[in-house]
Amino acid sequence: AAAPVGPAPAPRAGLLGRLTGRAPAEPQRVLDDAMLESLEELLISADMGVETSLKVAANMAEGRFGRRLGATEIKRLLADEIAAILDPVARPMPLFPKKPQVVLVVGVNGSGKTTTIGKLASQFRAAGKSVVIAAGDTFRAAAVEQLQIWGARADVPVMTAPEGSDPASLAFDALARAEAEGADLLMIDTAGRLQNRKDLMEELAKIVRVLRKRDPEAPHNTLLVLDATTGQNALEQVRIFREVADVTGLVMTKLDGTAKGGVLVALADRFGLPIHAIGVGEQIDDLQPFDPAEFAAALTG
Ligand code: GDP
Numbered sequence: 001a002a003a004p005v006g007p008a009p010a011p012r013a014g015l016l017g018r019l020t021g022r023a024p025a026e027p028q029r030v031l032d033d034a035m036l037e038s039l040e041e042l043l044i045s046a047d048m049g050v051e052t053s054l055k056v057a058a059n060m061a062e063g064r065f066g067r068r069l070g071a072t073e074i075k076r077l078l079a080d081e082i083a084a085i086l087d088p089v090a091r092p093m094p095l096f097p098k099k100p101q102v103v104l105v106v107g108v109n110g111s112g113k114t115t116t117i118g119k120l121a122s123q124f125r126a127a128g129k130s131v132v133i134a135a136g137d138t139f140r141a142a143a144v145e146q147l148q149i150w151g152a153r154a155d156v157p158v159m160t161a162p163e164g165s166d167p168a169s170l171a172f173d174a175l176a177r178a179e180a181e182g183a184d185l186l187m188i189d190t191a192g193r194l195q196n197r198k199d200l201m202e203e204l205a206k207i208v209r210v211l212r213k214r215d216p217e218a219p220h221n222t223l224l225v226l227d228a229t230t231g232q233n234a235l236e237q238v239r240i241f242r243e244v245a246d247v248t249g250l251v252m253t254k255l256d257g258t259a260k261g262g263v264l265v266a267l268a269d270r271f272g273l274p275i276h277a278i279g280v281g282e283q284i285d286d287l288q289p290f291d292p293a294e295f296a297a298a299l300t301g
Contacts (some may be wrong), residue, residue: 026070036061046299047231049266056081079296082265086292091274093221100178100186102218106245107225109192112253112279116225117187118150119287129184131156134174136167137191147189153284168206175214201244222248228259238271253279262299
């Protein structure tokens with residue numbers, strides 16, 4: 001964005017701002033047990049989870065106990081520790097030459113699956129790729145309608161099936177169509193009803209089984225979409241969805257809101273799953289590659 005004319009806006013009070021206060025003269029504090037504890041609490045309050053927060057604070061403190069540190073240095077050191085956890089998982093979704101690449105999109109209802117599919121479809125289109133979308137949540141008419149709207153925005157065909165029909169047969173037909181059309185990508189939306197885990201498991205397993213009848217390697221990517229505002233609950237969602245699907249990567253949405261998104265650090269630390277992209281708004285362009293250094297700096301801001 002172009003820099004506005006006039007004085008720079010005041011920096012947002014972030015994690016460390018609250019601990020150390022504004023620092024015109026950079027007051028320094030001795031890194032002792034009390035300070036370590038405050039740092040741990042701040043990291044926990046940023047949704048990083050207890051285990052990961054303790055680890056980040058301990059790594060940062062290692063070899064520095066008793067030293068005097070200013071706020072800027074503390075921020076930088078913490079951001080470095082956080083980025084070290086995030087760096088190995090920040091990876092774009094891998095796309096192999098074989099056409100069509102099948103991307104199965106899973107996640108609880110409301111997490112942002114439909115929106116993310118629309119945004120991704122638009123990015124792929126902009127990159128010159130042809131895309132087909134399958135509206136696999138055949139139980140929610142509203143979800144199908146939403147996906148059609150996104151398909152129109154991204155200029156991508158959306159295959160639908162009558163309400164209540166078998167999502168697996170839709171997925172099969174969609175793959176046949178994507179193959180026939182020589183499409184680069186097929187993205188399949190799915191239902192995210194966690195209320196009945198057995199149904200969810202059977203439904204996703206059947207979709208995968210049926211896809212593999214046409215392509216033994218499908219789905220090539222299984223994206224789990226997580227809502228940043230659910231905080232630590234995202235950890236539980238990853239655990240559940242890994243039981244029902246072979247999740248290959250994550251997208252975290254709604255990082256434009258008040259959610260600090262620290263749970264991404266806990267997720268990276270605990271599961272090591274690739275983080276492909278982050279959602280930062282409701283518009284078609286609001287999907288960004290995941291940048292660990294930027295994310296860590298914003299988190300410790
Ligand atoms: P689905 O049920 O998983 O398909 O979720 P939807 O894609 O329908 O999204 C649920 C709601 O979250 C919608 O109102 C979206 O506009 C909104 N949403 C999705 N992604 C983002 C995001 O990155 N930021 C914000 N602010 N809202 C989002």
